[in-house]
Amino acid sequence: MSAALTDSELRRFGRHLILPEFGLAAQQRLKAGSVLLIGLGGLGSPSSLYLAASGVGRIGLVDADVVEETNLQRQIVHGHAMLGHLKTESAAARMLDINPDLKIERHDVRLGLDNALDLISQYDVIVDGTDNFPTRYLVNDACVKLGKPNVYGGVLRFDGQLSVFDARYGPCYRCLFPEPPPIEFAPNCAEAGVLGVLPGVIGSLQATEVIKLLTGVGTSMIGRMLIYDGLDLSFTTIQIAKAADCPICSHASKDIELKETVMACSAPVGRTMASSVLQARQRAGDDLLVIDVRNPAEWLSGTISGAMGLPMPEITRALNQAGPPPLPKDRDLVLVCQSGMRSSAVIRSLVDAGYDSGRLYNLERGMAAWTGDVYPLDAKEPDLQRAGT
Numbered sequence: 001m002s003a004a005l006t007d008s009e010l011r012r013f014g015r016h017l018i019l020p021e022f023g024l025a026a027q028q029r030l031k032a033g034s035v036l037l038i039g040l041g042g043l044g045s046p047s048s049l050y051l052a053a054s055g056v057g058r059i060g061l062v063d064a065d066v067v068e069e070t071n072l073q074r075q076i077v078h079g080h081a082m083l084g085h086l087k088t089e090s091a092a093a094r095m096l097d098i099n100p101d102l103k104i105e106r107h108d109v110r111l112g113l114d115n116a117l118d119l120i121s122q123y124d125v126i127v128d129g130t131d132n133f134p135t136r137y138l139v140n141d142a143c144v145k146l147g148k149p150n151v152y153g154g155v156l157r158f159d160g161q162l163s164v165f166d167a168r169y170g171p172c173y174r175c176l177f178p179e180p181p182p183i184e185f186a187p188n189c190a191e192a193g194v195l196g197v198l199p200g201v202i203g204s205l206q207a208t209e210v211i212k213l214l215t216g217v218g219t220s221m222i223g224r225m226l227i228y229d230g231l232d233l234s235f236t237t238i239q240i241a242k243a244a245d246c247p248i249c250s251h252a253s254k255d256i257e258l259k260e261t262v263m264a265c266s267a268p269v270g271r272t273m274a275s276s277v278l279q280a281r282q283r284a285g286d287d288l289l290v291i292d293v294r295n296p297a298e299w300l301s302g303t304i305s306g307a308m309g310l311p312m313p314e315i316t317r318a319l320n321q322a323g324p325p326p327l328p329k330d331r332d333l334v335l336v337c338q339s340g341m342r343s344s345a346v347i348r349s350l351v352d353a354g355y356d357s358g359r360l361y362n363l364e365r366g367m368a369a370w371t372g373d374v375y376p377l378d379a380k381e382p383d384l385q386r387a388g389t
Ligand SMILES: [Zn+2]
Pocket: 167, 171, 172, 173, 174, 175, 176, 242, 243, 246, 247, 248, 249, 250
């Protein structure tokens, strides 16, 4: 589909029109296209601004929250003048100021079981700018059922992720993460913090993917995941595959039922082991098996000598299937990830699957502590308590 451009639009989008790979045809497809932005927070801010500016014809906005002062550190579509106003109202005003020809549809609601299919069915491309797992799984499942591309972004602390999930041509979110982690391993930005500019990077990349999907220009991120490390300033792309036993996209559309995702709260199980203790026990020749549960891309930055690499999704998948256990049950296992959170979740899954919790150890603070202890940093930790008084 495409739509003719007015004289004013021909002037406005001149920098697009002179791109040989883009040109008039792509601009007309953008104008005929529609996007649903779910969440107008850190990720939705840059994507709403750039998509409004790009010439997308129709944009739906889903958010029920109001603008708060703590949002302004990263949610740059909102400003002081809009404190206390609905985020949809705030974003719509700014987007129309950028492009008065844009058609904006406000949905001042929380995405839920009652409205997800109706809202998502009305748009060509869906942007997941949510900050919680129940909504993220709902967006995924509804997009799979309706055959819509889901432009996914995730941010935490200094790290970001980006992919395009389209179950017609590649994996969905549940192919990678079949179920949400226990709630204590699923921190959000309010609990764990986020560098304000980080969602600016990932949200801008989401807008790029939307434009590519609507125009057919370039190669989409379907089947690939971008991992961004803001501290290192590194971008890594990994291939991601459809899971034959995915709880959602392995089923026919008519058999997919949307469900409420419940985040269970549970106490940590197993024991923790400090990196100094692990080093000492390895040197003493103790029979320990170290399992690095991070993603293969993360192993590139180094791992513990003698460690066996087995990513968390593979362990979870193996535990959910009949077949040999993914890890030996008769040895002491030390589970390792970057910060100690994923490894702790893996230990819970192993105990649930019948492993002896007395033989499972979580490397305390993960690779962050291991590398920190082996290569101590020069700078001293600031005394936070004193700084606060
Ligand atoms: Zn799937």
